[in-house]
Amino acid sequence: MTLIADMLVIGAGIVGAACADALAQAGLRVIVIEKSEVGGGATAAGMGHLVVMNDSPAELALTRYSLHLWREFTAQMPLLHEYSNCGTLWIAADDDEYQAAQAKASNLQNAGIRCEMLDEQALYDSEPHLRAGLRGALLVNGDALVYPPKSARLLLESAQRLGAVVLSGEVRSLCKNGVRLGNGDVVSAGHVVVANGLAAKQLLPELPLRAKKGHLAITDRYPGMVRHQLVELAYIKNAHARCGDSISFNVQPRPTGQLLIGSSRQFDIADNKIDHGMMSNMLSRAVEYLPGLQKLNVLRCWTGLRAATPDGLPLIGEHPFLPRVSLAVGHEGLGITTSLATAQILRAQILGKASPLPLDIYSPSRFSLNEAAYA
Secondary structure, eight states: OEEEEEEEEEOOSHHHHHHHHHHHHTTOOEEEEESSOTTOHHHHHSOOEEOOOOSSHHHHHHHHHHHHHHHHHHTTOHHHHTOBOOOEEEEEOSHHHHHHHHHHHHHHHHTTOOEEEEOHHHHHHHOTTSOTTOOEEEEETTOEEOOHHHHHHHHHHHHHHTTOEEEEOOEEEEETTEEEETTSOEEEEEEEEEOOGGGHHHHSTTSOOEEEEEEEEEEEEOTTSOOSEEEETHHHHHHTOSSSOEEEEEEEEOTTSEEEEEEEEEETOOOOOOOHHHHHHHHHHHHHHOGGGGGSOEEEEEEEEEEEOTTSOOEEEEOSSSTTEEEEEOOGGGHHHHHHHHHHHHHHHHHTOOOSSOSTTTOGGGSOOOGGGGO
């Protein structure tokens, strides 16, 4: 079998679906190949937060722009996305963390992000179930949540209405002008976009991607117990650590009334088995901040695999040694947030248009790949 398209997107997670939609919106013939289900993999495993992060100017620019796109995209159908504009509370446990929160607030405000500091009383007025003795918090008003598998499906359905075709199959290798599937079929395209997360290493082994495993748990329905996404300030340091295991307090109120509990990180573990010690530590950390969690029913626990790069920024753009191959991988824990911005950056580069953000900051060529491997 040989199918021909302008663009071939490998992967129908949130990033691949966003790329397919953006390219189809540009009038290109798009084929998407997914080996399992749309919105599966890391997309289904993720928390679904839409959050502005400012660990670097490049991260701030990417997340800020993408949240703008998410607001536009969800405005007409928030219920379908299970969209919730709950905001994020970055919780300061003591004076040092409160000062760090103030510095974060100043940085975000300088970038035009709406946020405000809450003192101790305002924090407990907002979230009365938090443990006593916390110093305060930074409230980032515009942060939100979606249910990632639904959003991925909606993006892909949008692309399909414009003529995109979705194929079920596993891409085993890249070949000249296309890809070869596990059954031997070749799918040809003028350009290939690799957007299948950690699995991209199977096609391009020298990509600087590492597995970063995470655990999550979700409770029964307890409407109103938590109103905002709650995150401890130590999350910032732990989320971008380059080695070692870590846990942080992170709880989200889902629109269903359930509470989604995270988060954890384990490097270079590429299986989906639950580490019961890690899960126990993560839940204990959550109970430290929200003692009432101890009495709630947890319905399900699971894991997911983030694809992490050495500098914490995704690989977006043309492969330095493979003509007509682009990458959209390595988003770590921000794949849901940054998917829409990634798609717009990639589309601009492929079409030779002005990019909404500088291309070189996220380009795969910022890393030294072995050219001989692609000869």
